[in-house]
Amino acid sequence: MDSDVRTVRVAVVGATGYSGAELTVLLARHRQAEISSLFSSEGGKSAPFSRLHPALAARSGPGVRPFRLEALLESAPDAVFLATPHETSAELAPNLLERGMSVIDISAAFRLKNPAVFEAAYGFAHPAPQLLTEAVYGLTEWSGDRLLGARLVANPGCYPTSVLLALKPILDLLAPAIPVVCDSKSGTSGAGKKADLAFSFSELSENHKAYGVSGHRHEPEMLQELGLAPGTPFSFVPHLLPIVRGMLSTIHVSFAAPQTAEDLFSRFAAAYAGSPFVSVRPHGEMPDVRSVANTPNAAIGFCLRDGGRRAVLVSVIDNLLKGAASQAVQNFNRVFGFPETEGLE
Ligand SMILES: NC(=O)c1ccc[n+]([C@@H]2O[C@H](COP(=O)([O-])OP(=O)(O)OC[C@H]3O[C@@H](n4cnc5c(N)ncnc54)[C@H](OP(=O)(O)O)[C@@H]3O)[C@@H](O)[C@H]2O)c1
Known part of the structure; x- marks a missing residue:
């Protein structure tokens, strides 16, 4: 590594998971990140990363070890990425922050500002509610300068990333009383690698289904980041696609006043x-999942209906990259003042 280049020592907890593995690959080629340690769960095995993920890492890379807090601390990282279950991140992050490390959390543990809303959505009382207000919600493009020097970054959920990127630029144009309808579809890697009958090949292959219709835990995250009070007319329904990665949200909106294609595109x-x-994309040109899968990119298309009184938006991302790992690296770059594209091009 070039000795003139400032490097930050990074650790990844959850490097054996779907999003943690993607993250590890991105960090391994980041010129200003030096991987200090990689961990699986406490019950995981020690193995070279390239043996665990041969498709992602051809060369032998750093070893993955079963998680031990002492081993993480000994490796002396400046920043720790948590690609772990929400409960694990919520317990671990305060410990790491106390020791002066920065934390970029890919789970939902620090996304919601209100502890009661968090408990209702995730089913457990937050062990460190005082950190919820401090955490910077890392929808990178909308985070302004809040990420620079942040101690704790809450990486957004994959569904919220796809929905918020499309809605935020036009939020003030929407008719207040008419519900926004978000029809979102995800590849199966969105649920992680754990075994679950509902996500098995036989259940999903040649199939397509809705879930969480009565209320999904990503909905309060979207409302919070759109500045909409709970109870605002808003409908989000996730669906599972029989593909591994990629996410597409079709969003139906109504405007307070008719819009033109030129004005909306300019927005x-x-x-x-x-x-x-x-x-x-230009008016009427809709992006598909394939155009962003395996990339850190998001693409947005829109089409006006009813003389400009309504629009259909289509927003696509790769759930494991812009919806998780590459957005975490974008946020890391912003926290440490590195070029936003470092490690991602
Ligand atoms: N998948 C997505 O598209 C996506 C998108 C955005 C956000 N997220 C969030 O990112 C986090 C990781 O998701 P994922 O899909 O990558 O999950 P995953 O594939 O199930 O991987 C989970 C990882 O966490 C590790 N782990 C589990 N319990 C642990 C513990 N108690 N201590 C330390 N490590 C532990 C696992 O280790 P073992 O290998 O030893 O089990 C594994 O490396 C979740 O909070 C998820 O909600 C996921």
Whole structure:
């Protein structure tokens, strides 16, 4: 490594999971990140990362070890990525922050600001509610300068990333009383690698199904980040696609006043003018999952209906990258003042 280049020592907890493995690959090629340690769960095995994920890492890389807090501390990282279950992140992050490390958490443990809303959505009382207000919600393109120097970053959920990127630029144009309808579809890797009958090949192959219809835990996250009070007319329904990775949200909106294609395109284009990973399609041209799968990119398309009184938006991302790992690296870059694209091009 070039001795003139400032490096940050990083650890990944959850490196054996779907999003943690993607993250590890991105960090391994990041010129300003030096991997200090990689961990599985406490019950995991020690193995070279390249043996655990041969498709992702051809060369032998750093070893993955069963998680031990002492081993993590001994490796002396400056920043720790948590690609772990929400409960694990919620317990671990305060410990790491106390020891002066930065934390970028891919779980939902620090995304919601209100502890009561968190408990209702995730089913357990938050062990460190005082950190919820401090955590910076890392939808990178909308985080302004809040990420620079942040101690704790809450990486957004994959569904919220796809929905928020499309809705935020036009939020003030929407008719207040007419519900926004978000029809979102995800590849099966969105649920992680754990075994579950509902996610088995036989259940999902040549199939397509809705779930969480009565209320999904990502809905309060979307409402919070859109600045909408709980109870605002808003409908989010996730679906499972018989593909491994990728996510597509079709969002139906109504405007307070009719819009033109030119005005709407200008809105989106202005919002993402300086954003290397978000592209906006011309009116009527819809992006598909394949155009962003295996990339850190998001793409947004829109089509006006009813003389400009309504629009259909389509937003696509790779759930494991822009929905998790690559957005975490974008946020890492912003926290440490590195170019946003470092490790991602
Ligand atoms: N998958 C997605 O598209 C996606 C998108 C956005 C956010 N997320 C969030 O990111 C987090 C990871 O998701 P994932 O899909 O990558 O999950 P996953 O494939 O199930 O992997 C979970 C990882 O966490 C480790 N782990 C489990 N319990 C642990 C513990 N008590 N201590 C330390 N490590 C532990 C696992 O180790 P073992 O290998 O030893 O089990 C594994 O490395 C979740 O909070 C999820 O909600 C996921």
